[in-house]
Amino acid sequence: MLRIAVPNKGSLSGPAAEMLHEAGYQQRRESKELRIVDPVNEVEFFYLRPRDIAIYVASGRLDIGITGRDLLIDSGADAEEILPLGFARSTFRFAAKPGTVTSPADLAGKTVATSYEGIVAAYLAEHGIDASVVHLDGAVETAIQLGVAQVIADVVETGTSLRNAGLEVVGDPIMTSEAVVVRRTGTDGEDPKVRQFLRRLQGVLVARTYVMMDYDCRVEQLEKAVALTPGLESPTVSPLHNEGWVAVRAMVPSKEAQRIMDDLYDIGARAILTTAIHACRL
Ligand SMILES: Nc1ncnc2c1ncn2[C@@H]1O[C@H](COP(=O)(O)OP(=O)(O)OP(=O)(O)O)[C@@H](O)[C@H]1O
Ligand SMILES: O=P(O)(O)OC[C@H]1O[C@H](OP(=O)(O)OP(=O)(O)O)[C@H](O)[C@@H]1O
Ligand SMILES: [Mg+2]
Structure with missing residues (x-):
């Protein structure tokens, strides 16, 4: 039986379940269910926190999962993207009060608040910028107002949250993200059950775009x-x-x-x- 991780909450959860349903898979009836079996398609779905999905898949206990590209990269888990799914699109960006930080080079000596420490630390290391990172669970925009950080790095979809907090983006996006199917890095791509699952999702993607x-x-x-x-x-x-x-x-x-x-x-x-x-x- 194929074992698949599906987001249980947040921006990815609804659209992921909808896509799986369109692809003919049985989905859970209520949001408290953490595991269901679809006996007809011989698939077992595990509803997990989106942030944890790459870690489960990298461990080899689950065959594949649906998560965000940004969450996959942030986790540092030994998992790779095999199919982009076109929903939960976002960018990941630095932002600050207007006029305080104008380019990523200005981040030196500053404190950056984020829920995506892995992405931010990798960016700073790659660009040789010496800044501190403070990890917050969410609502990071407020960290600047409350003086915990001078800069934030966060998911930007419509930009409404930044505007409401009186912040503006700094530099180009650090990355662009969307929902993706992930598997353990280097897994044999020939597993017929995985291939059939991917073909079904590709079918949904085509039906949505043509x-x-x-x-x-x-x-x-x-x-x-x-x-x-x-x-x-x-x-x-x-x-x-x-x-x-x-x-x-x-x-x-x-x-x-x-x-x-x-x-x-x-x-x-x-x-x-x-x-x-x-x-x-x-
Ligand atoms: N407006 C958005 N807000 C948050 N995440 C978004 C948004 N648009 C797309 N995403 C994507 O959804 C994923 C984040 O989902 P996650 O469930 O962790 O956060 P969330 O939707 O903010 O829920 P939570 O309430 O648990 O923080 C990421 O891959 C992110 O890029
Ligand atoms: O550009 P926008 O369309 O405003 O979307 C981006 C915002 O949405 C998310 O926050 P969420 O509401 O999930 O709260 P959180 O920060 O507690 O996760 C994200 O962290 C940004 O704050
Ligand atoms: Mg959030």
Whole structure:
């Protein structure tokens, strides 16, 4: 049975469960459940703190897990990212009161408050900056107001928390993060159960980012139309009863669907339809 770690709380938890559900896996019914078995798919899910997931996976007791890239790197655990999942996106940045620290070099001699000590210590060491780090569990923005630190390093999603605390970012993002699937570093990638799990999640990702587009066009316009909708492999082209016309079917990125429909209409395509993809295996 495949053993998978899933976040039990926080920003990763809801979207991770939703994605697993879409991929056809049974998920827990209530948030107090810490372990469930999905007998049909032969998977056991363990609901763990997102911060701990890379550590469990690195220990080899669990086969794979879903966590944040930033949490994986911060943990220093012997685990590696094998599939980015596109949700819980964030950046990780330094921030300070306006005018106090303008570039990372100014961090020298200052105290940085963070919940991600591993990331910050590695950044400071790599850049040869001599600063102190104070570890706080959360709400680190307040550390500056209360004089515990002059700088913070934290997750920034919308920037609202920084704005509310009257802080501004310093320098470029230290990293960009999103939810990722992790496994123990150097594990054999051929485990068929793991591969099937990844294929299912990839199917969900594709279904979320593509739509199916169908349209009719004149044979003379086919090359132009196919250039607009090249599909993943190549579009399906079928004859229509009316001579000189063909029906075309191709997957297109959902974000571009409206523009592509306009462009197809302009070259004479008609009966242009898009439909959602619910699941797929590429
Ligand atoms: N607005 C956000 N706030 C916090 N984490 C976010 C946000 N957006 C994305 N994330 C990502 O979610 C993960 C953090 O999840 P985690 O559960 O540890 O924190 P949390 O959502 O702040 O919950 P908690 O209340 O336990 O602190 C990280 O990978 C982080 O990059
Ligand atoms: O850029 P934003 O959209 O404002 O999101 C980022 C903020 O959200 C998180 O805090 P959270 O609410 O999880 O509290 P915490 O600091 O106690 O973890 C994070 O630590 C930032 O403070
Ligand atoms: Mg938090």
